[in-house]
Amino acid sequence: MNRTNNKLNTCLQDLDATLGKLRDAGQSGELIQEALEISANCQQMSAETESQLADTRARLEHFIEFAPLSIYIKDDQLSYQLMNNTGLETLGKNEQDVIGKTDFDLFPAPVARRINKREKQVLETGRTVQFDGVLPLDNDDRYYFSATLFPIDRDDKIIGLIGLVEDHTELHTSERALSQQKEELSEARSFLRGVLENSQDIIFLTKPTGKIISINNGAVASLGYTNAEATEKYAKDLAVDPQQMVDLFKEAFSSGHSNCFEIKLLRRDGSEVIGSLSLTTITDQFGHIVEVAGICRDITNRLKLQEDLIQTERLAAIGKMAAGVAHEINNPLAIIEMISGVIDETLVDAEIDAESRSELREAVDSLLLQTRRCASITHSLLGFSRKSKGAKISVKVTDILDELIALMRPELRRIDVTISKDFTQDLPLIETDITLLEQVLVNLVRNALDAIEEKAPDSPELGISAELCEDPDEGARIAITITDNGIGIEEDNLNQIFDLFYTSKPPGKGTGLGLSIVHNILNKLGGDISVESEVGVGTSFTLMLPIHS
């Protein structure tokens, strides 16, 4: 355009010069002709320039209208002079809504102020300003943008500005969505990790070779290995029978997974855990096996519980049988007793010498005594096999303890234990479920005997005491204490002994149920149990029983 203008200027200067000469020389005809030519030239040039200008403007307008940018022009009062289609569409407005208005007419004041501040900066400094912002739209959406503001100057004076506004909304939302997804993913991952890590199940990950990559906390707790120790090992090293694990791996390789309901695993300390194991192969996108995951539930306790239930059922059956036998024996016992009595009475009138009489009498007394002994055994057996009806009756604790000692005499005699009874006389009766109380006492005495047997002291002693205990909080209670001089309990284990399945006895001997049952029963009876023990000296269990339930 400049070039055209230059040409035009040159033409006009030429015209001026020609007209000057015309005036000076007074030669008009030639000169006028010349001037006309120049003028025609000028006109032609001017027409050329005009068409070029129109062309340029059209292109500019086209660009402004259809650029993917919002473009606006404001005057020095920051009123809109122009806004292109994209801008209007973005704002959802018509041209007449915008032209001549300021931002304060279009946007909420805080937003208008922010834009205003930037635009004033441009007007004042004459520099280009760039800034990012967000506009609230009429449809509650948000419009994120990046704006560039150019000053418009004329004659060294800034008369307005041009704003180019790029739409960053999509970029922004996709960025936000991405970061949200990332967050969710990491949350899900940490949740999963937490579940796996803290699962009670034994979970391990191995390479296809079986080399362990990592184990979870459940595995650490169950097997006793640290994660570092475990990663030194192969999965087969965890099994009591390594070949069994190898076979399971082979099966998993061929079908993707394998299961084993009962597999014996080795703890770090060499003891065994019985688990229910499943292996799953993990493949990459090409279908190659990259890892093997093993999940194993420790079913040792479940199996133990099953065994204990079977044992309990068996005991119940034996008890029932014993009761039946005891019942049948009572009849002949009654007859023996009766006949002894008859003999005794017959002796009174019998015509025999005094010595024979006293000998026979002694024999009959002994017969009666032994009969009574048998009766006490059968009665204990019947009493013991009696099922609890949940009925509470008033009983004398000392009677129950005496009955207990009679019942357990064979066991007590086996290890030749000296029993020392220390009963306070005339204790109040307690209201309780005898069957349950007996069960507790038998359990405690059996434990005491086991503890004594294990230590095998020179003089095995079992102390059983009963006394009245006044407690300001609990009121009057009866304390039954069973003391042994057996091996004692380690201090560390004292708080575990009432836990289900805790046992210090070798496998197969203790069920780990006894004391927890004792504890439960005492809860039921409204009583308490406490224990004192010293390793190598002995243990003493004290039951506190409420007098009224």
Add this chain to the structure above:
Amino acid sequence: MAVAKDFAMSDNERKLRVLIVDDEEDLVTFLAKRLFKRGYHVVTTTTGPEALAIATRESFDVAIVDLKMPHMDGVEVIEKLNVLQPFLESIMFTGHGNTETALEAGKLDVFKYLTKPCDFEVIIEAIEGAGVQRRNKLREQFQEKLQDVMEHASTPRDILEASNKLREEYEQD
């Protein structure tokens, strides 16, 4: 075959009349022998139905009944004996100090239940106690009925006749 054995002797004084029902024949025999020596009038049988048959012919103060017997158990025997002789006191003799049975016996109005084998003196005590209870109940009932007669009878003669009848019925002297 179970045969009723009567150990009764001359009835000079008012002896307690005891019926023993137990399927253990030896037990029955020796228990009866000893009770007889102590001066009781004793009749024994080893089956429930026979005990009921005896009870229709003869009146007793106390019945000692075994719980577990074939054909008819002690509970049923006592129930039926009570129908035949309302003032008869029963002692349940059992080989098993079973709570359930004790409860059932409680419903049955049994004077006492004894667990086999049982000290002979305990049996004697139970029989005596049962005898006292029976007499007390008879007296109570007699007094009640007598009161009734006094209130409703019209002539002294009626009263005398009625009271004599009652005296006989309730074994009052």
